Amino acid sequence: MNKNIEYLKQCIGQSTNQHGLGAVSRWINGTLLFAEEGHLQVKFTIEEAWLNPARTFHGGMIATLIDDVMGMTIYSLGNETFFTTINLHLDYLSFALAGDEVIVEAKVIRKGVNVIHVEATMHKRNKLLVKASANVINSGKKVF
Numbered sequence: 001m002n003k004n005i006e007y008l009k010q011c012i013g014q015s016t017n018q019h020g021l022g023a024v025s026r027w028i029n030g031t032l033l034f035a036e037e038g039h040l041q042v043k044f045t046i047e048e049a050w051l052n053p054a055r056t057f058h059g060g061m062i063a064t065l066i067d068d069v070m071g072m073t074i075y076s077l078g079n080e081t082f083f084t085t086i087n088l089h090l091d092y093l094s095f096a097l098a099g100d101e102v103i104v105e106a107k108v109i110r111k112g113v114n115v116i117h118v119e120a121t122m123h124k125r126n127k128l129l130v131k132a133s134a135n136v137i138n139s140g141k142k143v144f
Contacts, residue, residue, distance in 0.1 A: 002130035008035040016042065021075055024068050028102075038108035040073045048098045057096040062122065063088060065104055066132045070118045073106040074136055075143070082143055083136040085114055091131045093114075095126050114138045 011018075018031040034041035042065075050061040067088055074130050096102055106120040115137055122130040 002092045004078045005037045005067045005076045008076055021072055023129045030066055037076050038089050040069060040071045041103055043101060046100045051098055059092060062130055063090055064137050066120050069104040070106045070120055070134055073118060074116055080143060081110050082139045082141045084139045086135045088138050094127060096129060100124050
């Protein structure tokens, strides 16, 4: 039995502020919309503090949200150890503004023993804003 995905399924519709897996998840305060093993969707409302000087959603914050959802997706696999990001590639295709709601969807594409490949997208009202991919490596550190 995969305790991690069972926990995440219980959190659907709730804020990551309450049930986040780490400090960043709690800080960015998304809402878990969907959870299956290796596949998650989280909704966020863009905050004023997340904007760049042009008053659009800052690329570094976009990377933070995507990396965090990818991490939760990897957690959903039920691994006994944590995995850490080796690389993160993002294609920024459009922009978002303060108050916009965006959905980050992440899927595990390939699960190896030591390396996992995951892909993600960010959408605003069905418009693709960002495509991302990452590889993560087994840290050897036990999951709590």
